[in-house]
Structures are given as C-alpha cells and as structure tokens.
Amino acid sequence: MGKDHLEEAINIEGKALVEDLKKYGGEAINFPDSFRTVALNIIWQMVASTRYDLRSKEVETIYRLTNEFRETFSVLSLLPVFIPALDHLPKSVKNYLFGDDIFDRFVEEMKVIVNETVDKHLEDYNPDNPRDLIDEYIKDMRASEGDNNSLFRKGALNQIVNDLFGAGSDTVSHMLRWMAYLLARYPEYAKRMQQEIDAVVPRDRMVSLDDKPSLPLVEAFTVEALRYSSMVVYNVQRSAHRDATIKGYFIPKGTLVQVANYSIHHNPRYWDDPHKFYPERFLDESATKYTAPNIGFFAFGSGRRQCAGELLARMELFLFTAAIIQHFDVIPPKGVVLSQKDILNLGGVRTPADNKLIYRARN
Numbered sequence: 161m162g163k164d165h166l167e168e169a170i171n172i173e174g175k176a177l178v179e180d181l182k183k184y185g186g187e188a189i190n191f192p193d194s195f196r197t198v199a200l201n202i203i204w205q206m207v208a209s210t211r212y213d214l215r216s217k218e219v220e221t222i223y224r225l226t227n228e229f230r231e232t233f234s235v236l237s238l239l240p241v242f243i244p245a246l247d248h249l250p251k252s253v254k255n256y257l258f259g260d261d262i263f264d265r266f267v268e269e270m271k272v273i274v275n276e277t278v279d280k281h282l283e284d285y286n287p288d289n290p291r292d293l294i295d296e297y298i299k300d301m302r303a304s305e306g307d308n309n310s311l312f313r314k315g316a317l318n319q320i321v322n323d324l325f326g327a328g329s330d331t332v333s334h335m336l337r338w339m340a341y342l343l344a345r346y347p348e349y350a351k352r353m354q355q356e357i358d359a360v361v362p363r364d365r366m367v368s369l370d371d372k373p374s375l376p377l378v379e380a381f382t383v384e385a386l387r388y389s390s391m392v393v394y395n396v397q398r399s400a401h402r403d404a405t406i407k408g409y410f411i412p413k414g415t416l417v418q419v420a421n422y423s424i425h426h427n428p429r430y431w432d433d434p435h436k437f438y439p440e441r442f443l444d445e446s447a448t449k450y451t452a453p454n455i456g457f458f459a460f461g462s463g464r465r466q467c468a469g470e471l472l473a474r475m476e477l478f479l480f481t482a483a484i485i486q487h488f489d490v491i492p493p494k495g496v497v498l499s500q501k502d503i504l505n506l507g508g509v510r511t512p513a514d515n516k517l518i519y520r521a522r523n
C-alpha cells in the first residue's frame with residue numbers, strides 16, 4: 161500500500177469512527193471498541209486484506225485475549241528476562257508470580273488466528289493478483305522453493321503477521337485513548353484546534369495530510385501526546401554485543417539493556433517543565449509552524465530497530481485525532497475532574513484508565 165492508499169484507508173476508518181461515536185448520542189461511555197478496531201483495520205488491510213465492521217463481534221476474541229494479557233502482565237513479569245535463573249522456578253510458581261499461563265494462552269490463541277489467516281491465503285493465492293503483504297510473502301516463498309537456505313518460510317511469515325498485529329494495532333488504539341483523554345482534560349487546546357481546523361477544512365470534508373502545514377497545533381498536540389504519555393514506557397530490550405563502558409558503567413557483552421522511554425521524556429535536561437502537557441513546545445516562536453523535536457524524543461525508539469511503522473502511526477494519529485476534534489467536543493461527565501491519577505501502567509503500556517467521556521457532536 162502506497163502513502164495515498166494508506167491515507168485513503170485511514171480516512172475511511174476516520175469517517176467510520178465519527179459515525180460510530182455519533183451513535184452513542186452524547187451518552188457518557190468508556191473508551192469505545194472502535195478505537196481498537198480502526199487501528200486493527202488499517203494493519204489488517206495491509207497484511208491480510210481484511211476489514212471489520214466497527215461493531216463486529218468477530219474481533220471480540222482478539223480483544224478478550226489482549227485485555228487478559230494486559231491486565232495480568234506487570235513489571236514483575238519482566239523479571240525472568242533480566243534474571244534468567246527465575247525461569248527455572250516450577251511452572252505453577254511462574255504462573256502465580258509472572259502470569260506465564262495467561263501469556264502462553266495469549267500466544268497460542270493468537271497463533272490459531274494467524275495460522276487460519278495465512279492458510280486461507282495459501283489456498284486462495286493467485287500469483288497474478290497479490291492482494292497484500294501475506295500474498296507478497298507467499299510469492300517470495302514460492303520463488304525460493306527448493307533453496308534450503310531461503311529465509312522465506314511459513315513459520316517466519318506467521319511470526320511477521322503476529323508481530324505486525326501486536327506492534328501495529330494495540331499501540332495506535334492506546335494512543336487514541338490518550339487523545340480522547342487529553343482533549344477532555346485540556347478543553348482549551350481542543351477549542352483552539354477546532355478553530356484551526358474550521359479555518360481551513362469545511363465540516364463536510366475530512367482533514368487530509370495536505371492540510372498538515374495549516375494545522376500546526378494539531379500536529380504539535382499529537383507529538384506532545386506521544387511524549388507526555390510515554391505510552392511505550394520502556395523500549396524493546398537490547399543485548400550488548402561487546403563489552404562497553406558508558407559514563408563510567410561497565411556493561412559486559414551479553415548484558416540485557418533496556419531504555420526507559422518515560423525517563424527520557426521526563427528528563428529536565430531535554431524538556432522544560434517535563435510533567436506539563438504543553439503542545440507549544442513543538443511550535444516555533446510565532447506559533448504558526450510545527451517544529452519537530454531533535455533530541456530527547458524516543459516514542460518510536462531509535463537506531464536500526466526503530467519502529468518500522470512510525471510513518472504509518474504518525475499518519476493515523478494525525479488523521480484520527482483531527483477527525484475526532486473536527487466532529488466532537490470530548491468532555492468529562494458533569495462533576496468529573498480528570499487528573500494524573502487516571503493513568504495506569506498496564507504491563508509497560510501507560511494508558512488512561514477506562515474513563516467515561518462524552519463525545520458531543522458539534523453543530
């Protein structure tokens with residue numbers, strides 16, 4: 161899928177999201193499942209040409225599994241990664257302490273879903289009409305048949321599909337929760353962004369990526385949301401491939417190292433008043449131009465293994481957030497005051513607790 165096709169797909173989901181939120185008629189609701197399904201639809205269309213209706217029951221198994229996994233997974237669950245000896249504890253103890261059984265069940269049930277999707281593609285595969293990433297991979301698998309050194313294998317394909325699903329849908333949907341929460345918590349920014357959008361985009365047209373230069377505050381708001389939320393609290397672990405000394409600390413070869421994204425994003429060395437939600441930090445002095453951070457921003461990691469979906473994620477966050485702002489006032493129910501206390505750390509994912517919010521359609 162090229163950039164234009166992706167934008168088109170995101171806008172179709174954006175419109176569906178707006179329609180879905182309108183159906184609640186201004187009732188106070190928890191973060192809706194459509195936040196998850198729009199994100200899932202984008203990745204699943206690229207990978208498997210599949211799109212779900214935003215109220216489809218078919219996705220419930222996936223959501224139940226991810227919920228169970230997130231609710232059980234805690235910082236404790238990471239201990240065996242850093243202290244491998246803990247892996248030798250009896251299974252029952254590991255289940256109790258680290259939630260290993262829930263994790264295993266999650267992996268097994270996801271394997272079934274992914275396997276079914278890949279098998280169906282293998283059955284329907286037509287070399288003259290590759291539909292998606294799975295078909296493109298099957299093409300390479302077929303081309304390298306008989307080559308024992310080929311890396312194109314069904315097991316690897318299943319793993320790629322599984323990884324893209326995990327990396328590409330849960331992340332964006334948690335950021336959509338953040339966007340709704342921040343819009344409700346900081347209505348003054350919501351109002352200013354509505355004015356910004358209304359000045360350049362008629363209400364009957366969705367915001368497009370071409371509008372970005374005219375919507376600096378919307379872009380600054382989404383990037384500040386990534387920094388402030390530090391939704392991915394710690395980065396993926398790395399293993400030192402040689403002995404190294406960093407700032408006087410000796411790190412022997414093979415040591416597992418994990419960067420704490422949250423700490424970088426809240427370090428006063430890089431950010432003024434780091435605990436303040438302040439989108440203006442990404443605007444120039446005249447407040448008319450977005451300025452990208454050049455140091456201390458780690459939301460998508462760094463280096464060779466930096467997030468492979470960063471461009472897609474930025475497109476989704478900008479367009480989905482703009483769609484919500486353009487069509488709704490997101491407000492807490494009467495008497496509810498949102499605060500820092502509403503934030504949870506669900507196994508390394510910082511996310512707002514299930515807050516009831518009102519999505520009031522704008523006239």
Ligand code: HEM
Nearest residue numbers: 327328331332392396459460461462465466467468469473
């Ligand atoms: C707001 C959304 C997202 C955030 C905050 C995010 C963040 C991250 C982070 C922190 C990493 C680890 C990078 C590192 O190790 O240095 C990562 C890896 C990755 N992300 Fe994302 N991500 C997002 C969305 C996506 C999307 C939509 C995709 C879909 C294609 C995606 C695909 C991946 C993949 C494949 C990796 C592993 C890269 C590798 O190990 O080479 N991500 N992401």
